[in-house]
Amino acid sequence: xxxxxxxxxxxxxxxxxxxxxxxxxxxxxxxxxxxxxxxxxxxxxxxxxxxxxxxxxxxxxxxxxxxxxxxxxxxxxxxxxxxxxxxxxxxxxxxxxxxxxxxxxxxxxx
Amino acid sequence: xxxxxxxxxxxxxxxxxxxxxxxxxxxxxxxxxxxxxxxxxxxxxxxxxxxxxxxxxxxxxxxxxxxxxxxxxxxxxxxxxxxxxxxxxxxxxxxxxxxxxxxxxxxxxxxxxxxxxxxxxxxxxx
Numbered sequence: 001x002x003x004x005x006x007x008x009x010x011x012x013x014x015x016x017x018x019x020x021x022x023x024x025x026x027x028x029x030x031x032x033x034x035x036x037x038x039x040x041x042x043x044x045x046x047x048x049x050x051x052x053x054x055x056x057x058x059x060x061x062x063x064x065x066x067x068x069x070x071x072x073x074x075x076x077x078x079x080x081x082x083x084x085x086x087x088x089x090x091x092x093x094x095x096x097x098x099x100x101x102x103x104x105x106x107x108x109x110x
Numbered sequence: 111x112x113x114x115x116x117x118x119x120x121x122x123x124x125x126x127x128x129x130x131x132x133x134x135x136x137x138x139x140x141x142x143x144x145x146x147x148x149x150x151x152x153x154x155x156x157x158x159x160x161x162x163x164x165x166x167x168x169x170x171x172x173x174x175x176x177x178x179x180x181x182x183x184x185x186x187x188x189x190x191x192x193x194x195x196x197x198x199x200x201x202x203x204x205x206x207x208x209x210x211x212x213x214x215x216x217x218x219x220x221x222x223x224x225x226x227x228x229x230x231x232x233x234x235x236x
Contacts, residue, residue, distance in 0.1 A: 002154060036153075036222040045204055046155065048224040055212065057224070089155055092219035098170055099145070099157040 003094050004102035005027055011108040012080045020105045022073040022090035028100060030071035037066055037075045040087040045096040049088070050075060077107065085109045112137040114205050114227035122234045128192040132205030132227060139163070139186050142201040143208035145223060146179065146190045148201040156201075160208055161188060195234045 005023045012018040022035060029035060035053050038046035048057050050066035053073060063084075065076045073092075077084055090102035118130040132144070146158040159169035161179040169177045178191045192199060212222035 033220055034218045043225040045229050046223075047226070048222055049222075051209075051222045052216075052218040054214065082236075086198040091155075091220075091222065097172070098168065099160075099220055101157065104154040 002103045003097060003100050004090055004092060006088075006090060006102040006105045008103070009106045009108065011110055012077075013110045014080055014082065016080050017075075017076060017078045018080060018107060020075045020088055020090075020107070022075070022092075022102045024071050024073075024092065024094075026071065027096055028071075028092050028094040029068065029073060031068045031095060035066070035068050035072075035073035036091045037064075038091065040083075040089065042086070046089060080107075080109055082109050112207060112225055114207065115213075116203060116205050116223060116227045116230040118203065118228045118230045118232055120232065122195055122232060124196050125194055126234075126235055126236055128190070128195050128199065128203075128232060130190045130203055130230065130232070130236075131187050132189070133187050134188070134207075139184075139188055140183055143221065144188050145206050147204045147206055147210050147223065147226075148199075149204070149229075150198075151168060153201075158192075158203075160192065197234050200232065200234045202231050204229045 005105045010018045037050035039049045040046040053068040054066045063079050067074050094100045113135045115133045143162045144159045145160040161167045176193050181188050206223035206226040208221040
């Protein structure tokens with residue numbers, strides 16, 4: 001059972017904006033640890049999408065953005081595209097359990 | 111660029127010891143930290159542990175009694191051993207590089223994982 005909670009699924013029509021929350025506590029995100037986000041396309045390994053709460057690695061479209069506040073973080077996808085249909089995971093650190101991933105969110109493009 | 115490739119047994123019996131190797135190309139394992147992460151079928155990601163370039167390790171508390179990681183710098187490989195496996199250890203196992211610095215040298219805590227290997231499926235079944 002992960003200490004970082006994400007909604008199991010979110011959906012949106014092409015072109016719309018969706019957001020994914022990552023809710024933690026005072027022993028992880030709330031303790032000041034950074035949050036990173038990954039995208040996992042079906043049958044593939046996860047790939048880094050956002051690092052350090054809000055930074056995009058080279059090659060990641062600017063449709064993806066991240067933010068962090070208090071004990072939570074969020075990933076936003078604007079201008080949703082069919083190719084964005086995937087699973088998304090947040091990642092941080094917990095003082096009890098070490099490196100932790102969120103429970104994961106499946107994004108469906110309607 | 112750095113690429114990682116896992117190799118392992120595929121199918122195992124309960125109580126055996128799982129041994130996985132990650133071969134790193136395009137860069138030396140003598141820098142950075144290196145992690146193992148797994149994903150049970152249809153489930154989320156679980157961090158197993160990391161090893162740093164000095165050979166120091168840090169394991170997930172839920173697995174630390176069964177896990178050991180090691181380096182083979184001559185082959186540019188690092189390895190994972192997980193003993194006394196059960197069906198609950200059935201998963202795709204990924205190796206990944208830990209990265210904590212951006213291009214400006216700013217350090218983040220914790221590190222993130224990039225790149226990842228393609229993963230190798232390990233099935234534990236009698």
